[in-house]
Amino acid sequence: MDGLREKKKRETRIALSWAAVRLTVERGYQNVRIEDIAAEAGVSLRTFRNYFASKGEAIAARQVDRIAAIADGLRSRPAEEPLWVAIRAALEKHYLLGQPGQGTAQPPDERWLAGVRLMGTEPALRGELAKAHAQVQEYFAQAVADRTGATGLYPRLVAAVFSSTIATVSEEWQSADPPRPLDALLDEALDLLTTGLPEPHPRT
Template sequence: MGSDDRERPGLRERKKRETRIALSWAAIQLTVERGWDNVRVEDIAAAAGVSPRTFNNYFASKGEAIAARHVERAHAIVAELRAQPADKPLWEAITDAALSQFALGLDPQGETSDQRTAGLKLMLSEPALQAEFAKAYMAAEAEFAEAIAERTGTDVTTDLYPRLVAGAISAAITAVSQQRMRTPHVPMDELLREAFGRLATGLTAP
């Protein structure tokens, strides 16, 4: 088997992920601009440069497409967490993994902080999206829990700890994102460090 043959599966997966991200962001952007009821699947597909059939191969609805951004970021954070040195303290590793995906300016997936804020505002204001985001949060927490269990030598099935930490990570990211909308002058990385730092010390009273 030649090197090109070995590389093709990875290339296909990368292109599929890029298409998924493009569709998700197109759904967010169009819905922010036009309103939830004024965006069709055909519009999203056209904005991403693909056919409606391709959209349907990736998502069952426009709501699922919008919520997919959260799932994609969770995948990236988990990958970064698994890549952290084994001897790094847990909450330091979690903080660094989250910071890698929420840096100021453009993040590794190409979004600006303003675009992330627009997507979050949409999530919070559109009732039709709540169920999709609930499913996305559950999927993200399950991934966080698996990574935490691996890192701490616990069992995600029988031990409470990895799921508790996973829930705390999810809650911290949500709280930080909401706070960022209220205080846009405060850097995202500063808020993330504060949130995870408080969790690391047991979330003692201020």
């Protein structure tokens, strides 16, 4: 019974967070109320407030939940896998689920992309995303420590590299011309990381 209750709570949290993201992308941050988010997710305003203190927190929760899922996936990878191979496998399994217009065979949807760009300029939301970034980076560092047995600098450095990679890929996805699928950019970034960021060949 407790397991079903926890599953329902997770599903409600995800539904509210995705509703907040969708509405903000479609309408703009200032044009979305928490009442709209609750209605979009099919729950009451009181239920929204049981999960989140603000619409910014609800939006940022997608990043928190996504990176937490990747960290949990890393913990479950076979022990013999090299660390960055395991990180790639965990990321590929979790990162792209439910992302509109981000399949391997097609570029991102232009309207969705424009909304994401606009969403990233909102100061209040940027603050919430910064808090989420700090929270999940610590969680990911602990997953690296649990997997490797390392303490101190190493887990924190891996977590910082990982989170910076996700942020950089997201920025490139938003600005690439012509547009490129997010998963292709992630593959390219991870290839560069696992080969030690070799210096590019000069253009001829």
